[in-house]
Amino acid sequence: MFFASDNSGPVPPQVLEAMTRANAGHVAGYGADDLTLSVTRRLRDLFEAPEAAVYLVPTGTAANVLSLACLCPPYATVFCSPAAHIHEDECNAPEFFTGGAKLTLVGDSDRMTPETLRTAIEGEETRGVHGPKRGPVSITQLTERGNVYSMDELRALTSVAKEYGLPVHL
Structure with a gap:
């Protein structure tokens, strides 16, 4: 099996047939x-969001950075794990497309915990105008190391983000 990016392999025959x-x-x-x-109708039904705006993009990087650009102003930070896909594999595209927002790495593994997330969030906005403002929490599911967050773990992380009024990007 070849587990690199789907951008580096041939188009599956089913995709060519559909095209x-x-x-x-x-x-x-x-x-x-x-x-x-x-x-659009199918995605709205699937996500139970009848008025959701749907934008189809050609790559995962495009989806991630356009989403983050909507959630994060240039003067804010995105909270993510040190092994987050947006940190390891997207060649500074998140920083570029958010207009310069930084990434704050949470914890020391491929998965954040509510405790490490809370510590990182509380560590920001302590320098006044000289530091970044708190921005979205970005969760990589399935992680770059092959680990999966359980629904309970996702609920716990999103609960911490909600305590601080921060959006969540998955």
Whole structure:
């Protein structure tokens, strides 16, 4: 098995077949086509968010950095583990697309705990105008080391974020 990025391998035949089927006839662009509208409806149903804005992007990096750019102003920090995907594998794209927000590494493993997250959050905003403001908590699920957060662990982390009014990016 080859566990590198799906961007470095061939397109699976099923994807090419689906693209061929989708490439029939002339359709409205910019998300107004039936296929995009269908995907939007399905995602809204899946996430029980009937009014969610849905934007389809070509890569995981694009999805992560565009999400973080919406959640984090340039003067804030993103809380993540030292082995977070946004820290290890996205070539400073999160910092670039947020306009300069920094990453605050939480704990010393691939998974944050409520205690290490709380400590990191409380450690920010202690320098007044000279330090970053608190920003989103970013959780990598499945971690870069192959570990998985349980639902209870995710609830505990998001509970800490909510205590401080911080958004969560997963």
